[in-house]
Amino acid sequence: MQTSRINISEIFYSIQGEGFLAGVPSTFIRIAGCPLRCKFCDTPYAASAKAGKKLSISQILKQIKKYPTKYIVITGGEPMVCPNLLQLCKALKKYHITIETAGIKFVTGLKCDLMSISPKLSNAYLKPSDRNTYLKIDELQKIIQNYDYQVKFVIEKAGDIKEVKQTIEKLKKIDRAKVMLMPQARQVSEYTKRGEIVAKLCKKYGFAFSPRLQITLWGNKRGK
Template sequence: MRISEIFQSVQGEGFLTGTPSIFIRTSGCNLRCWYCDTRYASWEPEGDSLSVEEILRQIEDFRIEHVVVTGGEPMIFEALTDLCRELKRRGKHITIETAGTLDRNASCDLWSISPKLSNSNPEGYASETWVRKHEALRYAPQVVESLMAKGEYQLKFVVGSILDAEEVLEYLAHLRGYDRHRVMLMPRATQTDQLDIQLSWLADWCKSHDLRLCDRQHIRWFGNRRGT
């Protein structure tokens, strides 16, 4: 698996916000979201190829139960299944963060699925080849349904406008078997002032539509920087 970074921090999003966690960030992605805030793990992937054993050695000194496997897109790696199996053998709680475009039989405790809306289209930022590939792959409700059926999950939608939020409702209308209380809307922002502007309308929108609001607390705690 190509690994961009391994670090200890505090989960800033979703159900486990505030939980001390080890983050294993894989490098490489099958999408090209224009707003991606970890381009070093997606658009311009960095890092070394590590075996499962090498990854485990790097985290063995962290006395933390929770492990978050994120990216990039960790589901592109076949070795993810072996990594999760070995982490479970060591008693770890595992979250896999994914865009929900690829299915894989990996064992984890929480699927953190972030389906990409039309607002992620990289037109004007990426080549036409990547624009077409992104649009062909990003919408995969059947994959999301399969992941939800595997166990505990949360659905996190990145939104930057009311139109984006309304698109979430359209997405959910075509998604079978989801639990409304596991659906979260998260502001598209990488700075505290941007978060506050987005939350000024998003909080009321979520309240009126009975959907969860998801902040990005790590931005508030640490700023938008690597290793956090």
């Protein structure tokens, strides 16, 4: 375990901005590397697997011990493609672990308390043929069957709800109470504008609204 090294983009202490745990002080471990290139990605600096600094698991543990929270968020990039994710989660067993993922790869046997899944709609990619790369229903299905989860869809326009419904219909036994909609935004002005659209959709279809406190509190500033 101690010799495993992981490409870490950054480790920082902040407030969880999204999902049902929004507002909870949490330590973020951002793993570098993501096979996708979403149009609205707010962490492009973590997209390349080479963008991080190689840290051993003991170095990671040493850093997170500084922060007064039991809540850890493993984010990215796409953490589920990290070869040493199993070892990292095992080493963090005394913490509450959220893994933030696009839901494109299932990994068995992880110690994970909450899979925070953000399946990509066509507003994330450039051409229709990208769909099979950005949305993998079989992998998504396995994740929601094997872990506690929340599913957050990024909404750009009201019409995106059609794809949300189509995606949900393809998933067996998904709990609609765990589905959230959140505005696509990197700036407060976009968040406010699209937030109104999203709130209307949430009321109409009964999904929860996910805030994005990292935008409203800190303007999406890195490390906040």
